[in-house]
Amino acid sequence: MLSSKTLLCKNHKRKKKNVKTKKSKKICVSTEKGVTKQYQEEEEDEGFSLKGSDSHGVQPLGNLYINPPFHNSRNTGLGNLQTLTDELVLDILGLLEGTHLGILSTVSKSFYIFCNHEPLWRNLVLETCKGGLFFKGSWKSTFVGVCNRTCGVKIRDFYSDYLFQSWLCANLEMKSEWLERDNVVRRKGVSVDEFVMNFEEPNKPVLLEGCLENWPALEKWNREYLIEKCGDVRFSVGPVEMKLEDYFRYADQVREERPLYLFDPKFAEKVPQLGKDFDVPIFFNEDLFSVLGNERPDYRWIIIGPAGSGSSFHIDPNSTSAWNAVIKGSKKWILFPPDVVPPGVHPSPDGAEVASPVSIMEWFMNFYNATKNLKKRPIECVCKAGEVIFVPNGWWHLVINLEDSIAITQNFVSRRNLLNVLEFLKRPNACTLVSGTSDRVNLHDKFKSAIEAYLPGTIDELTLKAEEKKAQQSKPSFWDSVTDSKAGAFKFSF
Secondary structure: OOOOOOOOOOOOOOOOOOOOOEEEEEEEEEOOOOOEEEEEEEEEOOOOOEOOOOOOOOEOHHHHHHOOOOOOHHHHHHHHHHHOOHHHHHHHHOOOOHHHHHHHOOOOHHHHHHHOOHHHHHHHHHHHOOOOOOOEOEHHHHHHOOOOOOOOOOOOOOEOHHHHHHHHHHHEOOOHHHOOOOOOOEEEOOOHHHHHHHHHOOOOOEEEEOOOOOOHHHHHOOHHHHHHHHOOOEEEEOOEEEEHHHHHHHHHHOOOOOOOOEEEOOHHHHOHHHHHOOOOOHHHOOOHHHHHHHHOOOOEEEEEEOOOOEEEEEOOHHHOEEEEEEEEOEEEEEEEOOOOOOOOOEEOOOOOOEEOOOOHHHHHHHHHHHHHHOOOOOEEEEEEOOEEEEEOOOOEEEEEEOOOEEEEEEEEOOOOOHHHHHHHHOOOOHHHHOOOOOOOOOHHHHHHHHHHHHOOOHHHHHHHHHHHHHHHHHOOOHHHHOEEOOOOEEOOOO
């Protein structure tokens, strides 16, 4: 059960950001024996701030035990289905059409809550949307074509951790303590050689300042300019395509756990002017995948999203490195080195699948504090407009927009990670791991052949250097060579 250490127990009223006050609050605690205790405690407001959104009266399950007569309308309204978990009930409802969901919502208060779960209607819209998506305040309203959001009915005595957490993650503002840590290395005016030696070669992240000053996009890319230049062009937004004007309308209204993210790899082909408004920073000019021409995997994207949108923990595709430049807004980054799997993230042994929390906010709520106790703590920062972050290959990273944001990102292969990419592309399960191309199976052979043709001898040279480096690292030091590891004393050989 959720407790007040994770959620704000009882009524969750909107508070001003970053204002800490002393107050008395009721706290629900689930003990090891399953007994829920209630007590009063003077404590500091933990800095939670909520957006205004209707939860239909759903409360966390722990509140059931502080509200006599301890009745949960969730169970009585479901009848014989009450033994099923909330997740399973929603999975079953997800098989229904919109008309049937609407009818079922009138059966009981419990079915009203479940059938109005926004992700159900979101899936229906995205599955049936064949043209442009015109968002109308909520996914249910969008599905039924009603222009204005109808007032929801507030249900009393309905307790569900699953449904409440979904609502909370959609409405919770970022806590200040989640933004405080900033331990990334920042550099301004660094040379390309210094970047390669200090960051790309050792595969370490860095935030670069002052390298986008000549980008026209920094001055020009506001909503009005983009809508004017892009017109009726549709961009990839999750499983659908939308005009920018329609997407901005959606972004202004949406209140959901996982906002749709505009993430389009063909933006410069669709609107050539956008490709002219920026240049690749000089640190990333070497782009070896370019030898494949039109057969190269997807490599650059325009990214637009509202506050709360972003990307949950992942490793960039095809073992590439990446750079991400913020044009408008700001982004919170959390990065873990390749040998540290983030808390709450569970990749499959072959790396083809990753199990993680449903949303980014859920990860912050339930797992962020665990990073404070790790031996290898993550790299964190807030990247603002005009700044670029370098994401080395193999690093896990999470990104969340702190405000409406626009960015450009590009994945690349340089000589520093060429061998890693080739090794990745020839894995036995490459057909499931490789992304961004229709020819996953043959990409390795095509890429290797193209490199050997355009840069003859490069692969052999890099392989030799890698072997020498490996041998040097395995070579014992002077003190290792003269120390008897078993006896702990010096040894002498003549």
